[in-house]
Amino acid sequence: MPTEDTWKLNKSEVPELKEGEVLIQNHFISLDPAMRGWMNETRSYIPPIPLGDVMRAGSIGTVIQSKNPKYKEGTVLTGWGGVQQYIVTNGEGYYPVDTSLAPMPMYIGTLGMPGMTAYFGILEVGKIKEGDTVLVSGAAGAVGSVVGQIAKIKGCRVIGIAGGPEKCKYLTEELGFDGAIDYKNENIHAGIKQHCPKGIDVYFDNVGGEILDAALARLRMHARIVICGAISQYNNTTEIKGPSNYLSLLVNRATMQGMVVMDYAKNYREAAMQMGLWMMSGKLKSKEDIYDGIENFYPTFQRLFTGEKKGKLILKVIE
Amino acid sequence: MPTEDTWKLNKSEVPELKEGEVLIQNHFISLDPAMRGWMNETRSYIPPIPLGDVMRAGSIGTVIQSKNPKYKEGTVLTGWGGVQQYIVTNGEGYYPVDTSLAPMPMYIGTLGMPGMTAYFGILEVGKIKEGDTVLVSGAAGAVGSVVGQIAKIKGCRVIGIAGGPEKCKYLTEELGFDGAIDYKNENIHAGIKQHCPKGIDVYFDNVGGEILDAALARLRMHARIVICGAISQYNNTTEIKGPSNYLSLLVNRATMQGMVVMDYAKNYREAAMQMGLWMMSGKLKSKEDIYDGIENFYPTFQRLFTGEKKGKLILKVIE
Numbered sequence: 331m332p333t334e335d336t337w338k339l340n341k342s343e344v345p346e347l348k349e350g351e352v353l354i355q356n357h358f359i360s361l362d363p364a365m366r367g368w369m370n371e372t373r374s375y376i377p378p379i380p381l382g383d384v385m386r387a388g389s390i391g392t393v394i395q396s397k398n399p400k401y402k403e404g405t406v407l408t409g410w411g412g413v414q415q416y417i418v419t420n421g422e423g424y425y426p427v428d429t430s431l432a433p434m435p436m437y438i439g440t441l442g443m444p445g446m447t448a449y450f451g452i453l454e455v456g457k458i459k460e461g462d463t464v465l466v467s468g469a470a471g472a473v474g475s476v477v478g479q480i481a482k483i484k485g486c487r488v489i490g491i492a493g494g495p496e497k498c499k500y501l502t503e504e505l506g507f508d509g510a511i512d513y514k515n516e517n518i519h520a521g522i523k524q525h526c527p528k529g530i531d532v533y534f535d536n537v538g539g540e541i542l543d544a545a546l547a548r549l550r551m552h553a554r555i556v557i558c559g560a561i562s563q564y565n566n567t568t569e570i571k572g573p574s575n576y577l578s579l580l581v582n583r584a585t586m587q588g589m590v591v592m593d594y595a596k597n598y599r600e601a602a603m604q605m606g607l608w609m610m611s612g613k614l615k616s617k618e619d620i621y622d623g624i625e626n627f628y629p630t631f632q633r634l635f636t637g638e639k640k641g642k643l644i645l646k647v648i649e
Numbered sequence: 650m651p652t653e654d655t656w657k658l659n660k661s662e663v664p665e666l667k668e669g670e671v672l673i674q675n676h677f678i679s680l681d682p683a684m685r686g687w688m689n690e691t692r693s694y695i696p697p698i699p700l701g702d703v704m705r706a707g708s709i710g711t712v713i714q715s716k717n718p719k720y721k722e723g724t725v726l727t728g729w730g731g732v733q734q735y736i737v738t739n740g741e742g743y744y745p746v747d748t749s750l751a752p753m754p755m756y757i758g759t760l761g762m763p764g765m766t767a768y769f770g771i772l773e774v775g776k777i778k779e780g781d782t783v784l785v786s787g788a789a790g791a792v793g794s795v796v797g798q799i800a801k802i803k804g805c806r807v808i809g810i811a812g813g814p815e816k817c818k819y820l821t822e823e824l825g826f827d828g829a830i831d832y833k834n835e836n837i838h839a840g841i842k843q844h845c846p847k848g849i850d851v852y853f854d855n856v857g858g859e860i861l862d863a864a865l866a867r868l869r870m871h872a873r874i875v876i877c878g879a880i881s882q883y884n885n886t887t888e889i890k891g892p893s894n895y896l897s898l899l900v901n902r903a904t905m906q907g908m909v910v911m912d913y914a915k916n917y918r919e920a921a922m923q924m925g926l927w928m929m930s931g932k933l934k935s936k937e938d939i940y941d942g943i944e945n946f947y948p949t950f951q952r953l954f955t956g957e958k959k960g961k962l963i964l965k966v967i968e
Contacts, residue, residue: 373900374900375899375900538896543891557895557896557898557899558899559899560896560899563896569893570893570894570895570896571891571893572862572890572891572892572893572894572895573891573892573895574888574889574890574891575889575891576876576889576891576892576895576905577857577876577879577882577889577907578907579876579905579906579907580694580876580877580878580879580907580908580909581692581693581694581907581909582694582907583906583907583908583909583912584906584907585904585905585906585907586895586898586904586905586906587898587902587903587904587905588896588897588898588899588900588901588902588903588904589899589902590899590900590902593902
């Protein structure tokens, strides 16, 4: 687990813009479990963050100076702005969003990376169909909550796994999940057996560890497991716990597949439109848990791993 | 590991045939790692063998008495005859084969379950394409040797993992593998790195354990892992070792999928024809290691796990 000393808050002058550059004033940054992975010096789906660099983060902000004809002052851009209040960029990797349709934080949450991850993960990798029993871990989180709601929209029976009675209540009473298992206070094996009596068709995994093993033990034939993350293992100081029940894949002719949202970039727009429509019709709910002040990055980041958050974790960094 | 006392050789009278039944004199039975799994009292792809029952085994033999118009005396039938010399059956689950085209042992080897497992596993689950780097464990075994040869036929670069220099030489010099790693005398990680410098597109796993983990560590993007077996784990008295590197599936958007050959039963005939053609043209070689005498079942069975065998392990059980 990173400590407070892992990051330092630095101040520096905003540089002069060169031709083609814009200056963005950052409003909000997204805090995601994946951040922890980017801090490991291992081959992964994106390069690790070099020591001394700005911490990587999804962001949304307003162009306040522009020498780029594509983006006028006032344009709202989202991209990988990092944990900082101002960004100078040529705009590559950023795209403009319409804040009259949805509030800014939503563009880095349900309409941003976490929402996209949920959308493509459960539809393209999980390949859900009507009547499937879908189990989601990290179900009250930014990704899991959208996974479950999309599965409900598609006619699945949806069970969520989350920590604590409050989050479980949120899943069943506010998000329409068919059931919830409180892994902090219930036996996970018994919970899965009770809520998925016929077994699991699709398991969407955000956590890894024992919960992944418990899900493997209850697969139905031709089940699909979507490997999206493994938050229970990210701060391990020992070897990662591999799923000892993986031979259930053989017995049940099941598939375990990893996914990274960036592979679906060319279809983000279509997905955002679909999710926007679901949100407007009340079928898809979005909840953001917003904290204030760039100086509070560390305590807010900690909430990712302690579970002390209610919805998508976002930090307001505007000066 | 089962002991000699696990089985008992019983003698009993051959019963009178009822209408619709045939009496088969068993010639050969197939010895396969899967047998070990059938002895565990756990939910699996077929029911466990009840205590006191005849040990399950693939078999081939000749009809010597018949009250079933479908099968005349002299017909050669293959099916799940078990570890016994005579079988009384209504013929369900058996099918006739033409022993003028291939010798009997081949019908329970390369043209039987192990060959079918290899064929459908590498083509349908592994989805190999020309130019892929294919890694196979248990490569000198009945399944692995066919997997590798089919992958060569399809234009892949094929590396096999086997125990001992003799088996490795067999892979490269007789079966045309591009490389072989001797897991008993070489470092498996270094071997994979050397032989698969660009990584692995398809890993066909018969062994599980550390070799599966080593393969996971060298996956290419969109790699496929076929989970066919896990012989290194079958006699574990402790928990099965799950693959700690499974998050490589995420990083590389890779898939790990289990398979059971019986799912492809309706296409066996087509596969056997294709493999027969490859054998006749010398592209697919088959090697049987045949032992003699039903009373030698136990020492022959042990060879599955000690690796002391050269090709498909078969026991001649005819009186």
